[in-house]
Amino acid sequence: MNALRVTTAAEAAARDQAAIAAGTGSFELMLAAGTAAAAAILRDYAGRLSHGVALFAGSGNNGGDAYIVAAQLARVGVAVRLHAAVPPRTPDAVRAMLLAAPALVHGDPNGHERVVVDGLLGTGHQGALREPVLAACTRVARARDGGATVIALDVPSGLDATTGEVADGSPAADTTLCFGTIKRGLLLARGHVGRLVLLDIGLAGAADRDDDAWHLPHADDVQRWLRPIAWNAHKxxxxxxxxxxxxxxxxxxxxxxxxxxxxxxxxxxxxxxxxxxxxxxxxxxxxxxxxxxxxxxxxxxxxxxxxxxxxxxxxxxxxxxxxxxxxxxxxxxxxxxxxxxxxxxxxxxxxxxxxxxxxxxxxxxxxxxxxxxxxxxxxxxxxxxxxxxxxxxxxxxxxxxxxxxxxxxxxxxxxxxxxxxxxxxxxxxxxxxxxxxxxxxxxxxxxxxxxxxxxxxxxxxxxxxxxxxxxxxxxxxxxxxxxxxxxxxxxxxxxxxxxxxxxxxxxxxxxxxxxxxxxxxxxxxxxxxxx
The missing domain is CATH 3.40.1190.20 (Ribokinase)
Structure with a gap:
């Protein structure tokens, strides 16, 4: 069975590190994730982009993903407005911010956007939400209450990627775009995650590491198992x-x-x-x-x-x-x-x-x-x-x-x-x-x-x-x-x-x-x- 893998936060990180050790740069993975997410937004939510896209970014690599999404959307003419709850701190996130800066519409989201991207916190977060990220999460939740479609990058901010525990103030998503592997917490909190789309970011063989990660059969595996009933079969x-x-x-x-x-x-x-x-x-x-x-x-x-x-x-x-x-x-x-x-x-x-x-x-x-x-x-x-x-x-x-x-x-x-x-x-x-x-x-x-x-x-x-x-x-x-x-x-x-x-x-x-x-x-x- 060529199954997809359902990973804990640690198992997901190990796969990223294995890909990096095999020669894929960490920024290449970020670029692949942000680009794949932008492509999914353009494909599935094109009818909601006329008022622009609001993005909320944190200080880590999840925020870096949001900057890449912003840059790629801006390249095709979408008005993007990004709120950085905290300035980027990781080297890759800083690089992503600099890449996106020329394309951004300066200033905070104006509240009229019908698509909101949650890139505040990723798989490394555990525990309670703290300011100023909590305030940004509140703004995301209010936008959803006002009819905007919320798209989370990898996990909704405040959801524990391993246990599925949802912190107070975590904004629910309409769609979660997951990178490389499905994080276990997403399956344990499906009601908070919305539609779950797994995107290929080039982990290749690293995704199939031999560990205790859960298996999720491919749809084509299930189709293959279901043997067709012949047109002339009798009872x-x-x-x-x-x-x-x-x-x-x-x-x-x-x-x-x-x-x-x-x-x-x-x-x-x-x-x-x-x-x-x-x-x-x-x-x-x-x-x-x-x-x-x-x-x-x-x-x-x-x-x-x-x-x-x-x-x-x-x-x-x-x-x-x-x-x-x-x-x-x-x-x-x-x-x-x-x-x-x-x-x-x-x-x-x-x-x-x-x-x-x-x-x-x-x-x-x-x-x-x-x-x-x-x-x-x-x-x-x-x-x-x-x-x-x-x-x-x-x-x-x-x-x-x-x-x-x-x-x-x-x-x-x-x-x-x-x-x-x-x-x-x-x-x-x-x-x-x-x-x-x-x-x-x-x-x-x-x-x-x-x-x-x-x-x-x-x-x-x-x-x-x-x-x-x-x-x-x-x-x-x-x-x-x-x-x-x-x-x-x-x-x-x-x-x-x-x-x-x-x-x-x-x-x-x-x-x-x-x-x-x-x-x-x-x-x-x-x-x-x-x-």
């Missing part, structure tokens, strides 16, 4: 998915998962549910084949289970949505894992709760039990949310993102399964111990009961169509999050939206993933605003 060739769950009173979870599996292109979806839930599935999802759990008497499992269902013919199996937590549910889970471990498997919801419960009763770790129960499976994905992951760990999920990512990675290694931790961003760890992969998509529309069941159905269907665990997990999380973004944009917000809006947006989200993404020159990635 048996599109993947047969079985979803086991739906205890009495909890049919809805399997219904949502089955609908999602079908919406992901599965040719057949089997809903294996408690007898009391069969009618609800048949009425609500007539396209699915509803069958009862392969047991009435737990003791008869070995005799009738395999013949009583079609599980032995499925291409992928998901177990957990609405499964329940009683003895029957536990025995069914153990039977399924023993009898059908030779096919791709997704574990979610109550299945994870039961694994943790059995592990506790046996006095062992959930990861060890999971590895034992799935040891013959060639492809396993589990999809906990924070509460379920804490139960699997036996302790609280770390709040610090480095520790959280490491806990996820270690659990994946110890359990031998691919683990998707739902959240903002969603994180995926693999049994080989590689750095985590992130899917930074979604809105609060997903923060509702049943959203995880939809994700389970999507991932199970993709596994049934032949995707590897990491591929299926990342593609499923991506289309799930993108559909939420599309639905939220259509609704104009989250209130009033339900999972029906998510389902309605899935076709558009799929088309966006299946078709090649052609970015303008110099653009490596373009993530839409989640709000």
């Amino acid at each position: 048996g060739q599109r993947g047969r998915v079985a979803i086991v769950g739906g205890h009495e009173g909890m049919a809805g979870a399997v219904i949502l998962a089955a609908r999602a599996a079908l919406a992901a292109g599965a040719g057949l979806a089997h809903a294996i549910v408690d007898t009391a839930s069969v009618a609800a599935v048949q009425l609500t999802v007539p396209q699915a084949l509803a069958e009862r759990w392969p047991l009435h008497d737990p003791a008869s499992l070995a005799e009738e289970g395999a013949e009583a269902t079609t599980l032995h013919r499925c291409d992928a199996l998901a177990i957990g949505p609405g499964l329940g937590r009683g003895p029957r549910s536990s025995q069914l889970l153990e039977h399924i894992l023993n009898a059908y471990r030779d096919r791709p498997l997704l574990l979610d919801a109550d299945a994870l709760w039961l694994i943790a419960e059995v592990a506790h009763a046996l006095g062992t770790e959930a990861a060890v039990l999971m590895r034992h129960w799935t040891r013959h499976s060639r492809a396993v994905v589990c999809t906990p949310h924070d509460g379920e992951f804490a139960r699997l760990l036996g302790t609280a999920v770390p709040s610090a993102w480095d520790a959280r990512a490491e806990a996820l990675r270690q659990f994946a290694v110890r359990s031998g399964v691919t683990v998707l931790l739902k959240g903002t961003p969603t994180m995926v760890a693999t049994p080989d111990g590689r750095p985590v992969t992130v899917a930074p998509y979604g809105t609060p529309l997903l923060a509702t009961g049943g959203s995880g069941d939809v994700l389970s159905g999507l991932i199970a269907a993709l596994m049934g169509q032949g995707l590897a665990p990491l591929e299926a997990a990342v593609c499923g999380a991506t289309v799930h999050g993108r559909a939420a973004e599309i639905a939220t944009a259509r609704l104009g917000g989250v209130r009033g939206g339900t999972l029906e809006a998510l389902f309605d947006a899935l076709p558009t989200a799929w088309r966006g993933l299946e078709h090649a993404v052609v970015h303008p020159p110099g653009v490596l990635a373009d993530l839409p605003s989640p709000t």
